[in-house]
Amino acid sequence: MRANGALQVLGLLLSLARGSEVGNSQAVCPGTLNGLSVTGDAENQYQTLYKLYERCEVVMGNLEIVLTGHNADLSFLQWIREVTGYVLVAMNEFSTLPLPNLRVVRGTQVYDGKFAIFVMLNYNTNSSHALRQLRFTQLTGQFLVTPGLASQPTCDWHLPDDDPGLFTLSAPSKVPTS
DSSP states (O other), X not given: OHHHHHHHHHHHHHHHHHTOSSSOOOOXXXXXXXXXXXXXXXXXXXXXXXXXXXXXSEEESBEEEESOOTTOXXXXXXXXXXXXXXXXXXXXXXXXXXXXXXXXXXXXSOBTTTBSEEEEOOBOTTSSOBOOEEEOTTOOSOOOOOGGGSSSTTOEEEOOTTOTTEEEEEOOSSOOOO
8 A cells, every 4th residue: 555655656756857747837838039030931941930939938048039921820829828038039020029928028138138039020020021010918027128229210009008918019001211
């Protein structure tokens, strides 16, 4: 009887160590360290993002969303709750970034030596495709929004009073080319 109990405890510990359904496990995924470097086209970038972050809750490293097209279904990112490094959103054409459960960006690594969240050049000059909303509805803390970093002089970033976690970008429907 004693050996049977010891085997059950050992089995439970092994299950927890493997992250099985016993206990409350989190889906932990590796981050990337590519910066603005990309391999392939927008479809290839999307497939890479999907493979890395489908069902991911904690990104161990950086979340880099770069060169993603306007038709990309990014709903798989909705489960991400924490990023240990930085979040980079650059050179994309989608209109909304759905990270509603993101609560913490630790910034153990920072982009360009100083940014835990960096957003830039998310529009197509030949169309109306542009990033308009960052859905950071659970993210709390202090935010420094630097207008000089905006890719266009007519951008207006603000935090709405009724939803302080939702960054909104007001921009013209056709992004100016000059």
